[in-house]
Amino acid sequence: MECRICGNKDSQVVYKGRIRDGAFGNYTNHDVEMHQCQKCGAIYHECSRDKEFYESSEYREKMGQKTDDYAVLHDKEVLDKLNYTGTDIFRDKTVADVGCGGGSFLDFVSGAASQVVGIEPTQAFREKLSEKGYHMYTYVGDALKDYEGKVDVVTSFDVIEHVENPRIFMEECFQLCSKGGRVIVGTPTEHPIMRMALGEEYDSFLFSTQHLWVLNKESLELSAKLAGFRNIEVKYKQRYGLGNLVSWLKNKKPMGNVSYPYISESVNKNWMLNSEECGLADYIVVYAEK
Ligand SMILES: [Zn+2]
Structure with missing residues:
Protein backbone atom coordinates (compact mmCIF):
# COMPACT_ATOMS: atom_id res chain seq x y z
CA MET A 1 0.00 0.00 0.00
CA GLU A 2 1.47 3.32 -1.05
CA CYS A 3 1.67 6.24 1.39
CA ARG A 4 -0.20 9.16 -0.17
CA ILE A 5 2.07 11.67 1.53
CA CYS A 6 5.55 10.46 0.60
CA GLY A 7 4.84 7.77 -2.00
CA ASN A 8 6.72 5.10 -0.04
CA LYS A 9 5.35 1.55 -0.57
CA ASP A 10 6.84 0.02 2.58
CA SER A 11 4.25 0.00 5.38
CA GLN A 12 3.79 -2.02 8.54
CA VAL A 13 0.49 -3.07 10.11
CA HIS A 30 -15.22 -5.72 10.66
CA ASP A 31 -11.50 -5.59 11.40
CA VAL A 32 -9.49 -2.72 9.97
CA GLU A 33 -5.74 -2.72 9.39
CA MET A 34 -3.86 0.42 10.40
CA HIS A 35 -0.70 0.84 8.35
CA GLN A 36 2.31 2.89 9.35
CA CYS A 37 4.47 4.29 6.58
CA GLN A 38 8.04 3.18 7.23
CA LYS A 39 9.42 6.37 5.72
CA CYS A 40 7.40 9.34 7.02
CA GLY A 41 5.71 7.56 9.95
CA ALA A 42 2.11 8.49 9.08
CA ILE A 43 -0.50 5.94 10.21
CA TYR A 44 -3.48 5.40 7.92
CA HIS A 45 -6.30 3.11 6.84
CA GLU A 46 -8.00 2.74 3.51
CA CYS A 47 -11.69 3.13 4.48
CA SER A 48 -12.80 6.19 2.58
CA ARG A 49 -15.64 8.55 3.35
CA ASP A 50 -17.90 9.99 0.71
CA LYS A 51 -18.05 13.77 0.63
CA GLU A 52 -21.84 13.84 1.15
CA PHE A 53 -21.30 12.37 4.62
CA TYR A 54 -19.42 15.47 5.80
CA GLU A 55 -21.82 17.82 4.04
CA SER A 56 -24.84 16.48 5.95
CA SER A 57 -25.56 17.08 9.63
CA GLU A 58 -25.42 13.29 10.09
CA TYR A 59 -21.65 13.37 10.59
CA ARG A 60 -21.84 15.90 13.45
CA GLU A 61 -24.65 13.96 15.09
CA LYS A 62 -22.69 10.73 14.82
CA MET A 63 -19.86 12.49 16.66
CA GLY A 64 -22.33 13.54 19.37
CA GLN A 65 -22.33 17.16 18.19
CA LYS A 66 -25.69 18.74 17.48
CA THR A 67 -25.49 21.55 14.96
CA ASP A 68 -27.86 23.68 17.11
CA ASP A 69 -25.72 23.93 20.25
CA TYR A 70 -22.35 24.16 18.48
CA ALA A 71 -21.23 27.37 20.22
CA VAL A 72 -21.97 25.98 23.70
CA LEU A 73 -19.68 23.03 22.99
CA HIS A 74 -16.95 24.76 21.02
CA ASP A 75 -16.49 28.31 22.34
CA LYS A 76 -14.31 26.95 25.16
CA GLU A 77 -11.94 25.35 22.61
CA VAL A 78 -11.13 28.78 21.16
CA LEU A 79 -8.73 29.59 24.00
CA ASP A 80 -6.57 26.56 23.07
CA LYS A 81 -6.60 27.58 19.41
CA LEU A 82 -5.62 31.17 20.23
CA ASN A 83 -2.79 29.75 22.32
CA TYR A 84 -1.58 27.89 19.23
CA THR A 85 -1.90 30.89 16.91
CA GLY A 86 -1.14 33.82 19.22
CA THR A 87 -3.28 36.94 18.87
CA ASP A 88 -0.84 39.19 16.99
CA ILE A 89 -1.18 37.81 13.45
CA PHE A 90 -4.81 38.59 12.63
CA ARG A 91 -5.10 42.41 12.80
CA ASP A 92 -6.23 43.85 9.44
CA LYS A 93 -5.52 40.54 7.72
CA THR A 94 -7.59 38.22 5.53
CA VAL A 95 -8.03 35.06 7.60
CA ALA A 96 -9.41 31.71 6.44
CA ASP A 97 -10.34 28.88 8.79
CA VAL A 98 -10.56 25.52 7.04
CA GLY A 99 -13.12 23.24 8.69
CA CYS A 100 -14.53 26.13 10.71
CA GLY A 101 -17.59 24.20 11.94
CA GLY A 102 -20.12 26.55 13.52
CA GLY A 103 -17.54 29.35 13.43
CA SER A 104 -16.53 29.68 17.10
CA PHE A 105 -12.89 30.45 16.24
CA LEU A 106 -13.82 32.86 13.42
CA ASP A 107 -16.23 34.69 15.74
CA PHE A 108 -13.33 35.57 18.04
CA VAL A 109 -10.90 36.42 15.21
CA SER A 110 -13.34 38.44 13.10
CA GLY A 111 -13.07 41.55 15.30
CA ALA A 112 -9.37 41.95 14.45
CA ALA A 113 -9.30 40.57 10.89
CA SER A 114 -10.23 42.71 7.90
CA GLN A 115 -11.92 39.81 6.15
CA VAL A 116 -12.99 36.36 7.29
CA VAL A 117 -13.29 33.30 5.04
CA GLY A 118 -14.88 30.10 6.33
CA ILE A 119 -14.48 26.70 4.71
CA GLU A 120 -16.93 24.11 5.98
CA PRO A 121 -18.60 21.12 4.33
CA THR A 122 -21.64 21.07 6.68
CA GLN A 123 -24.32 23.02 4.84
CA ALA A 124 -26.27 24.05 7.96
CA PHE A 125 -23.18 25.85 9.33
CA ARG A 126 -22.38 27.56 6.02
CA GLU A 127 -25.86 29.05 5.82
CA LYS A 128 -25.70 30.45 9.38
CA LEU A 129 -22.21 31.92 8.93
CA SER A 130 -23.01 33.49 5.55
CA GLU A 131 -25.73 35.45 7.33
CA LYS A 132 -23.02 36.91 9.60
CA GLY A 133 -21.12 38.19 6.56
CA TYR A 134 -18.42 35.54 6.48
CA HIS A 135 -17.32 34.41 3.00
CA MET A 136 -18.25 30.73 3.06
CA TYR A 137 -17.11 27.83 0.86
CA THR A 138 -17.61 24.07 1.03
CA TYR A 139 -14.01 23.03 0.27
CA VAL A 140 -10.66 24.82 -0.12
CA GLY A 141 -10.81 24.13 -3.86
CA ASP A 142 -14.06 26.16 -4.05
CA ALA A 143 -12.52 29.12 -2.19
CA LEU A 144 -9.57 29.25 -4.63
CA LYS A 145 -11.64 30.81 -7.42
CA ASP A 146 -12.11 33.97 -5.29
CA TYR A 147 -9.20 33.84 -2.85
CA GLU A 148 -6.22 32.18 -4.55
CA GLY A 149 -3.06 33.93 -3.28
CA LYS A 150 -5.13 36.37 -1.21
CA VAL A 151 -5.29 34.91 2.31
CA ASP A 152 -2.75 36.18 4.87
CA VAL A 153 -3.43 33.57 7.54
CA VAL A 154 -4.87 30.09 6.94
CA THR A 155 -5.79 28.15 10.08
CA SER A 156 -7.14 24.63 10.28
CA PHE A 157 -7.66 22.52 13.39
CA ASP A 158 -8.71 18.88 13.52
CA VAL A 159 -9.30 18.64 9.78
CA ILE A 160 -6.18 17.28 8.03
CA GLU A 161 -6.67 13.84 9.65
CA HIS A 162 -10.04 13.56 7.84
CA VAL A 163 -8.84 14.23 4.29
CA GLU A 164 -7.94 11.71 1.58
CA ASN A 165 -4.49 13.20 1.07
CA PRO A 166 -2.81 15.50 3.63
CA ARG A 167 -0.15 16.57 1.10
CA ILE A 168 -2.80 17.77 -1.37
CA PHE A 169 -4.66 19.48 1.51
CA MET A 170 -1.48 21.43 2.34
CA GLU A 171 -0.99 22.22 -1.37
CA GLU A 172 -4.48 23.76 -1.48
CA CYS A 173 -3.72 25.80 1.67
CA PHE A 174 -0.51 26.94 -0.06
CA GLN A 175 -2.51 28.11 -3.10
CA LEU A 176 -4.86 30.03 -0.83
CA CYS A 177 -1.97 31.83 0.92
CA SER A 178 -0.68 35.21 -0.20
CA LYS A 179 3.08 35.59 -0.67
CA GLY A 180 4.52 35.65 2.84
CA GLY A 181 1.18 34.33 4.14
CA ARG A 182 1.14 31.83 6.96
CA VAL A 183 -0.50 28.51 7.60
CA ILE A 184 -1.20 27.02 11.03
CA VAL A 185 -2.54 23.46 10.98
CA GLY A 186 -3.19 21.32 14.06
CA THR A 187 -3.96 17.60 14.30
CA PRO A 188 -4.09 14.93 17.02
CA THR A 189 -1.08 12.61 17.32
CA GLU A 190 -1.25 8.90 18.16
CA HIS A 191 -0.91 10.11 21.77
CA PRO A 192 2.01 7.82 22.58
CA ILE A 193 1.63 8.10 26.37
CA MET A 194 -1.91 6.70 26.25
CA ARG A 195 -0.88 3.93 23.86
CA MET A 196 2.01 2.98 26.15
CA ALA A 197 -0.23 3.00 29.25
CA LEU A 198 -3.36 1.37 27.77
CA GLY A 199 -2.26 -0.62 24.72
CA GLU A 200 -4.95 -2.10 22.46
CA GLU A 201 -7.70 -0.85 24.72
CA TYR A 202 -6.79 2.67 23.68
CA ASP A 203 -6.00 1.77 20.07
CA SER A 204 -9.62 0.83 19.32
CA PHE A 205 -10.62 4.35 20.46
CA LEU A 206 -7.70 6.20 18.87
CA PHE A 207 -8.15 4.65 15.43
CA SER A 208 -11.46 5.58 13.84
CA THR A 209 -13.29 5.53 10.53
CA GLN A 210 -13.50 9.34 10.49
CA HIS A 211 -9.75 9.83 10.93
CA LEU A 212 -8.11 8.49 7.77
CA TRP A 213 -4.72 9.60 9.15
CA VAL A 214 -2.82 9.81 12.39
CA LEU A 215 0.10 12.11 11.61
CA ASN A 216 3.32 12.55 13.54
CA LYS A 217 5.81 15.43 13.53
CA GLU A 218 7.73 14.07 10.51
CA SER A 219 4.72 13.37 8.27
CA LEU A 220 3.05 16.72 9.07
CA GLU A 221 6.31 18.58 8.44
CA LEU A 222 6.83 16.68 5.18
CA SER A 223 3.28 17.46 3.97
CA ALA A 224 4.00 21.19 4.45
CA LYS A 225 7.43 20.92 2.82
CA LEU A 226 6.16 19.01 -0.26
CA ALA A 227 3.36 21.60 -0.63
CA GLY A 228 6.02 24.31 -1.04
CA PHE A 229 5.96 26.01 2.37
CA ARG A 230 9.14 27.35 3.98
CA ASN A 231 10.21 28.23 7.55
CA ILE A 232 8.36 25.14 8.76
CA GLU A 233 8.14 24.39 12.47
CA VAL A 234 6.11 21.73 14.25
CA LYS A 235 5.25 22.20 17.94
CA TYR A 236 3.88 19.63 20.38
CA LYS A 237 0.79 20.70 22.35
CA GLN A 238 -0.81 18.70 25.15
CA ARG A 239 -4.57 19.09 25.32
CA TYR A 240 -5.56 16.52 27.93
CA GLY A 241 -4.39 16.62 31.54
CA LEU A 242 -3.09 13.90 33.82
CA GLY A 243 -6.64 13.30 35.09
CA ASN A 244 -7.60 12.06 31.63
CA LEU A 245 -4.93 9.34 31.78
CA VAL A 246 -5.91 8.37 35.34
CA SER A 247 -9.61 8.16 34.45
CA TRP A 248 -8.83 6.05 31.38
CA LEU A 249 -6.78 3.66 33.53
CA LYS A 250 -9.60 3.48 36.08
CA ASN A 251 -12.71 3.47 33.89
CA LYS A 252 -11.42 2.21 30.51
CA LYS A 253 -13.27 4.95 28.67
CA PRO A 254 -12.79 8.59 27.69
CA MET A 255 -14.08 11.02 30.33
CA GLY A 256 -12.16 14.15 29.29
CA ASN A 257 -10.18 16.34 31.65
CA VAL A 258 -11.30 14.81 34.97
CA SER A 259 -10.04 16.44 38.20
CA TYR A 260 -8.78 14.38 41.13
CA PRO A 261 -8.04 15.79 44.61
CA TYR A 262 -4.54 14.25 44.53
CA ILE A 263 -3.54 15.99 41.24
CA SER A 264 -2.78 19.65 41.90
CA GLU A 265 -2.93 22.31 39.19
CA SER A 266 0.86 22.67 39.27
CA VAL A 267 1.45 18.91 38.90
CA ASN A 268 -1.05 18.81 36.04
CA LYS A 269 0.52 21.75 34.24
CA ASN A 270 3.98 20.28 34.62
CA TRP A 271 2.81 16.90 33.39
CA MET A 272 1.38 18.58 30.28
CA LEU A 273 4.60 20.54 29.71
CA ASN A 274 6.59 17.35 30.21
CA SER A 275 4.51 15.60 27.51
CA GLU A 276 5.28 18.47 25.11
CA GLU A 277 9.00 18.64 25.93
CA CYS A 278 9.37 14.86 25.50
CA GLY A 279 7.64 15.00 22.12
CA LEU A 280 4.90 12.71 23.42
CA ALA A 281 1.99 15.16 23.45
CA ASP A 282 -1.48 14.40 22.10
CA TYR A 283 -1.50 17.24 19.54
CA ILE A 284 0.87 18.80 17.00
CA VAL A 285 0.68 22.12 15.21
CA VAL A 286 2.63 23.02 12.08
CA TYR A 287 3.59 26.66 11.42
CA ALA A 288 4.82 27.59 7.96
CA GLU A 289 5.13 30.47 5.49
CA LYS A 290 4.64 30.80 1.77
ZN1 LIG B 1 4.90 8.18 4.07
Missing part, protein backbone atom coordinates in the same frame (compact mmCIF):
# COMPACT_ATOMS: atom_id res chain seq x y z
CA VAL A 14 0.52 -1.51 13.61
CA TYR A 15 -3.05 -2.47 14.56
CA LYS A 16 -5.67 -4.87 13.27
CA GLY A 17 -9.13 -5.00 14.82
CA ARG A 18 -12.37 -3.11 15.13
CA ILE A 19 -11.97 0.66 15.16
CA ARG A 20 -14.20 3.45 16.43
CA ASP A 21 -17.02 4.50 14.12
CA GLY A 22 -18.31 7.86 15.37
CA ALA A 23 -18.50 8.63 19.10
CA PHE A 24 -16.99 6.31 21.76
CA GLY A 25 -18.78 2.95 22.05
CA ASN A 26 -19.51 2.59 18.31
CA TYR A 27 -17.22 0.26 16.37
CA THR A 28 -16.88 -1.09 12.86
CA ASN A 29 -18.38 -4.56 12.43
Whole structure:
Protein backbone atom coordinates (compact mmCIF):
# COMPACT_ATOMS: atom_id res chain seq x y z
CA MET A 1 0.00 0.00 0.00
CA GLU A 2 1.47 3.32 -1.05
CA CYS A 3 1.67 6.24 1.39
CA ARG A 4 -0.20 9.16 -0.17
CA ILE A 5 2.07 11.67 1.53
CA CYS A 6 5.55 10.46 0.60
CA GLY A 7 4.84 7.77 -2.00
CA ASN A 8 6.72 5.10 -0.04
CA LYS A 9 5.35 1.55 -0.57
CA ASP A 10 6.84 0.02 2.58
CA SER A 11 4.25 0.00 5.38
CA GLN A 12 3.79 -2.02 8.54
CA VAL A 13 0.49 -3.07 10.11
CA VAL A 14 0.52 -1.51 13.61
CA TYR A 15 -3.05 -2.47 14.56
CA LYS A 16 -5.67 -4.87 13.27
CA GLY A 17 -9.13 -5.00 14.82
CA ARG A 18 -12.37 -3.11 15.13
CA ILE A 19 -11.97 0.66 15.16
CA ARG A 20 -14.20 3.45 16.43
CA ASP A 21 -17.02 4.50 14.12
CA GLY A 22 -18.31 7.86 15.37
CA ALA A 23 -18.50 8.63 19.10
CA PHE A 24 -16.99 6.31 21.76
CA GLY A 25 -18.78 2.95 22.05
CA ASN A 26 -19.51 2.59 18.31
CA TYR A 27 -17.22 0.26 16.37
CA THR A 28 -16.88 -1.09 12.86
CA ASN A 29 -18.38 -4.56 12.43
CA HIS A 30 -15.22 -5.72 10.66
CA ASP A 31 -11.50 -5.59 11.40
CA VAL A 32 -9.49 -2.72 9.97
CA GLU A 33 -5.74 -2.72 9.39
CA MET A 34 -3.86 0.42 10.40
CA HIS A 35 -0.70 0.84 8.35
CA GLN A 36 2.31 2.89 9.35
CA CYS A 37 4.47 4.29 6.58
CA GLN A 38 8.04 3.18 7.23
CA LYS A 39 9.42 6.37 5.72
CA CYS A 40 7.40 9.34 7.02
CA GLY A 41 5.71 7.56 9.95
CA ALA A 42 2.11 8.49 9.08
CA ILE A 43 -0.50 5.94 10.21
CA TYR A 44 -3.48 5.40 7.92
CA HIS A 45 -6.30 3.11 6.84
CA GLU A 46 -8.00 2.74 3.51
CA CYS A 47 -11.69 3.13 4.48
CA SER A 48 -12.80 6.19 2.58
CA ARG A 49 -15.64 8.55 3.35
CA ASP A 50 -17.90 9.99 0.71
CA LYS A 51 -18.05 13.77 0.63
CA GLU A 52 -21.84 13.84 1.15
CA PHE A 53 -21.30 12.37 4.62
CA TYR A 54 -19.42 15.47 5.80
CA GLU A 55 -21.82 17.82 4.04
CA SER A 56 -24.84 16.48 5.95
CA SER A 57 -25.56 17.08 9.63
CA GLU A 58 -25.42 13.29 10.09
CA TYR A 59 -21.65 13.37 10.59
CA ARG A 60 -21.84 15.90 13.45
CA GLU A 61 -24.65 13.96 15.09
CA LYS A 62 -22.69 10.73 14.82
CA MET A 63 -19.86 12.49 16.66
CA GLY A 64 -22.33 13.54 19.37
CA GLN A 65 -22.33 17.16 18.19
CA LYS A 66 -25.69 18.74 17.48
CA THR A 67 -25.49 21.55 14.96
CA ASP A 68 -27.86 23.68 17.11
CA ASP A 69 -25.72 23.93 20.25
CA TYR A 70 -22.35 24.16 18.48
CA ALA A 71 -21.23 27.37 20.22
CA VAL A 72 -21.97 25.98 23.70
CA LEU A 73 -19.68 23.03 22.99
CA HIS A 74 -16.95 24.76 21.02
CA ASP A 75 -16.49 28.31 22.34
CA LYS A 76 -14.31 26.95 25.16
CA GLU A 77 -11.94 25.35 22.61
CA VAL A 78 -11.13 28.78 21.16
CA LEU A 79 -8.73 29.59 24.00
CA ASP A 80 -6.57 26.56 23.07
CA LYS A 81 -6.60 27.58 19.41
CA LEU A 82 -5.62 31.17 20.23
CA ASN A 83 -2.79 29.75 22.32
CA TYR A 84 -1.58 27.89 19.23
CA THR A 85 -1.90 30.89 16.91
CA GLY A 86 -1.14 33.82 19.22
CA THR A 87 -3.28 36.94 18.87
CA ASP A 88 -0.84 39.19 16.99
CA ILE A 89 -1.18 37.81 13.45
CA PHE A 90 -4.81 38.59 12.63
CA ARG A 91 -5.10 42.41 12.80
CA ASP A 92 -6.23 43.85 9.44
CA LYS A 93 -5.52 40.54 7.72
CA THR A 94 -7.59 38.22 5.53
CA VAL A 95 -8.03 35.06 7.60
CA ALA A 96 -9.41 31.71 6.44
CA ASP A 97 -10.34 28.88 8.79
CA VAL A 98 -10.56 25.52 7.04
CA GLY A 99 -13.12 23.24 8.69
CA CYS A 100 -14.53 26.13 10.71
CA GLY A 101 -17.59 24.20 11.94
CA GLY A 102 -20.12 26.55 13.52
CA GLY A 103 -17.54 29.35 13.43
CA SER A 104 -16.53 29.68 17.10
CA PHE A 105 -12.89 30.45 16.24
CA LEU A 106 -13.82 32.86 13.42
CA ASP A 107 -16.23 34.69 15.74
CA PHE A 108 -13.33 35.57 18.04
CA VAL A 109 -10.90 36.42 15.21
CA SER A 110 -13.34 38.44 13.10
CA GLY A 111 -13.07 41.55 15.30
CA ALA A 112 -9.37 41.95 14.45
CA ALA A 113 -9.30 40.57 10.89
CA SER A 114 -10.23 42.71 7.90
CA GLN A 115 -11.92 39.81 6.15
CA VAL A 116 -12.99 36.36 7.29
CA VAL A 117 -13.29 33.30 5.04
CA GLY A 118 -14.88 30.10 6.33
CA ILE A 119 -14.48 26.70 4.71
CA GLU A 120 -16.93 24.11 5.98
CA PRO A 121 -18.60 21.12 4.33
CA THR A 122 -21.64 21.07 6.68
CA GLN A 123 -24.32 23.02 4.84
CA ALA A 124 -26.27 24.05 7.96
CA PHE A 125 -23.18 25.85 9.33
CA ARG A 126 -22.38 27.56 6.02
CA GLU A 127 -25.86 29.05 5.82
CA LYS A 128 -25.70 30.45 9.38
CA LEU A 129 -22.21 31.92 8.93
CA SER A 130 -23.01 33.49 5.55
CA GLU A 131 -25.73 35.45 7.33
CA LYS A 132 -23.02 36.91 9.60
CA GLY A 133 -21.12 38.19 6.56
CA TYR A 134 -18.42 35.54 6.48
CA HIS A 135 -17.32 34.41 3.00
CA MET A 136 -18.25 30.73 3.06
CA TYR A 137 -17.11 27.83 0.86
CA THR A 138 -17.61 24.07 1.03
CA TYR A 139 -14.01 23.03 0.27
CA VAL A 140 -10.66 24.82 -0.12
CA GLY A 141 -10.81 24.13 -3.86
CA ASP A 142 -14.06 26.16 -4.05
CA ALA A 143 -12.52 29.12 -2.19
CA LEU A 144 -9.57 29.25 -4.63
CA LYS A 145 -11.64 30.81 -7.42
CA ASP A 146 -12.11 33.97 -5.29
CA TYR A 147 -9.20 33.84 -2.85
CA GLU A 148 -6.22 32.18 -4.55
CA GLY A 149 -3.06 33.93 -3.28
CA LYS A 150 -5.13 36.37 -1.21
CA VAL A 151 -5.29 34.91 2.31
CA ASP A 152 -2.75 36.18 4.87
CA VAL A 153 -3.43 33.57 7.54
CA VAL A 154 -4.87 30.09 6.94
CA THR A 155 -5.79 28.15 10.08
CA SER A 156 -7.14 24.63 10.28
CA PHE A 157 -7.66 22.52 13.39
CA ASP A 158 -8.71 18.88 13.52
CA VAL A 159 -9.30 18.64 9.78
CA ILE A 160 -6.18 17.28 8.03
CA GLU A 161 -6.67 13.84 9.65
CA HIS A 162 -10.04 13.56 7.84
CA VAL A 163 -8.84 14.23 4.29
CA GLU A 164 -7.94 11.71 1.58
CA ASN A 165 -4.49 13.20 1.07
CA PRO A 166 -2.81 15.50 3.63
CA ARG A 167 -0.15 16.57 1.10
CA ILE A 168 -2.80 17.77 -1.37
CA PHE A 169 -4.66 19.48 1.51
CA MET A 170 -1.48 21.43 2.34
CA GLU A 171 -0.99 22.22 -1.37
CA GLU A 172 -4.48 23.76 -1.48
CA CYS A 173 -3.72 25.80 1.67
CA PHE A 174 -0.51 26.94 -0.06
CA GLN A 175 -2.51 28.11 -3.10
CA LEU A 176 -4.86 30.03 -0.83
CA CYS A 177 -1.97 31.83 0.92
CA SER A 178 -0.68 35.21 -0.20
CA LYS A 179 3.08 35.59 -0.67
CA GLY A 180 4.52 35.65 2.84
CA GLY A 181 1.18 34.33 4.14
CA ARG A 182 1.14 31.83 6.96
CA VAL A 183 -0.50 28.51 7.60
CA ILE A 184 -1.20 27.02 11.03
CA VAL A 185 -2.54 23.46 10.98
CA GLY A 186 -3.19 21.32 14.06
CA THR A 187 -3.96 17.60 14.30
CA PRO A 188 -4.09 14.93 17.02
CA THR A 189 -1.08 12.61 17.32
CA GLU A 190 -1.25 8.90 18.16
CA HIS A 191 -0.91 10.11 21.77
CA PRO A 192 2.01 7.82 22.58
CA ILE A 193 1.63 8.10 26.37
CA MET A 194 -1.91 6.70 26.25
CA ARG A 195 -0.88 3.93 23.86
CA MET A 196 2.01 2.98 26.15
CA ALA A 197 -0.23 3.00 29.25
CA LEU A 198 -3.36 1.37 27.77
CA GLY A 199 -2.26 -0.62 24.72
CA GLU A 200 -4.95 -2.10 22.46
CA GLU A 201 -7.70 -0.85 24.72
CA TYR A 202 -6.79 2.67 23.68
CA ASP A 203 -6.00 1.77 20.07
CA SER A 204 -9.62 0.83 19.32
CA PHE A 205 -10.62 4.35 20.46
CA LEU A 206 -7.70 6.20 18.87
CA PHE A 207 -8.15 4.65 15.43
CA SER A 208 -11.46 5.58 13.84
CA THR A 209 -13.29 5.53 10.53
CA GLN A 210 -13.50 9.34 10.49
CA HIS A 211 -9.75 9.83 10.93
CA LEU A 212 -8.11 8.49 7.77
CA TRP A 213 -4.72 9.60 9.15
CA VAL A 214 -2.82 9.81 12.39
CA LEU A 215 0.10 12.11 11.61
CA ASN A 216 3.32 12.55 13.54
CA LYS A 217 5.81 15.43 13.53
CA GLU A 218 7.73 14.07 10.51
CA SER A 219 4.72 13.37 8.27
CA LEU A 220 3.05 16.72 9.07
CA GLU A 221 6.31 18.58 8.44
CA LEU A 222 6.83 16.68 5.18
CA SER A 223 3.28 17.46 3.97
CA ALA A 224 4.00 21.19 4.45
CA LYS A 225 7.43 20.92 2.82
CA LEU A 226 6.16 19.01 -0.26
CA ALA A 227 3.36 21.60 -0.63
CA GLY A 228 6.02 24.31 -1.04
CA PHE A 229 5.96 26.01 2.37
CA ARG A 230 9.14 27.35 3.98
CA ASN A 231 10.21 28.23 7.55
CA ILE A 232 8.36 25.14 8.76
CA GLU A 233 8.14 24.39 12.47
CA VAL A 234 6.11 21.73 14.25
CA LYS A 235 5.25 22.20 17.94
CA TYR A 236 3.88 19.63 20.38
CA LYS A 237 0.79 20.70 22.35
CA GLN A 238 -0.81 18.70 25.15
CA ARG A 239 -4.57 19.09 25.32
CA TYR A 240 -5.56 16.52 27.93
CA GLY A 241 -4.39 16.62 31.54
CA LEU A 242 -3.09 13.90 33.82
CA GLY A 243 -6.64 13.30 35.09
CA ASN A 244 -7.60 12.06 31.63
CA LEU A 245 -4.93 9.34 31.78
CA VAL A 246 -5.91 8.37 35.34
CA SER A 247 -9.61 8.16 34.45
CA TRP A 248 -8.83 6.05 31.38
CA LEU A 249 -6.78 3.66 33.53
CA LYS A 250 -9.60 3.48 36.08
CA ASN A 251 -12.71 3.47 33.89
CA LYS A 252 -11.42 2.21 30.51
CA LYS A 253 -13.27 4.95 28.67
CA PRO A 254 -12.79 8.59 27.69
CA MET A 255 -14.08 11.02 30.33
CA GLY A 256 -12.16 14.15 29.29
CA ASN A 257 -10.18 16.34 31.65
CA VAL A 258 -11.30 14.81 34.97
CA SER A 259 -10.04 16.44 38.20
CA TYR A 260 -8.78 14.38 41.13
CA PRO A 261 -8.04 15.79 44.61
CA TYR A 262 -4.54 14.25 44.53
CA ILE A 263 -3.54 15.99 41.24
CA SER A 264 -2.78 19.65 41.90
CA GLU A 265 -2.93 22.31 39.19
CA SER A 266 0.86 22.67 39.27
CA VAL A 267 1.45 18.91 38.90
CA ASN A 268 -1.05 18.81 36.04
CA LYS A 269 0.52 21.75 34.24
CA ASN A 270 3.98 20.28 34.62
CA TRP A 271 2.81 16.90 33.39
CA MET A 272 1.38 18.58 30.28
CA LEU A 273 4.60 20.54 29.71
CA ASN A 274 6.59 17.35 30.21
CA SER A 275 4.51 15.60 27.51
CA GLU A 276 5.28 18.47 25.11
CA GLU A 277 9.00 18.64 25.93
CA CYS A 278 9.37 14.86 25.50
CA GLY A 279 7.64 15.00 22.12
CA LEU A 280 4.90 12.71 23.42
CA ALA A 281 1.99 15.16 23.45
CA ASP A 282 -1.48 14.40 22.10
CA TYR A 283 -1.50 17.24 19.54
CA ILE A 284 0.87 18.80 17.00
CA VAL A 285 0.68 22.12 15.21
CA VAL A 286 2.63 23.02 12.08
CA TYR A 287 3.59 26.66 11.42
CA ALA A 288 4.82 27.59 7.96
CA GLU A 289 5.13 30.47 5.49
CA LYS A 290 4.64 30.80 1.77
ZN1 LIG B 1 4.90 8.18 4.07
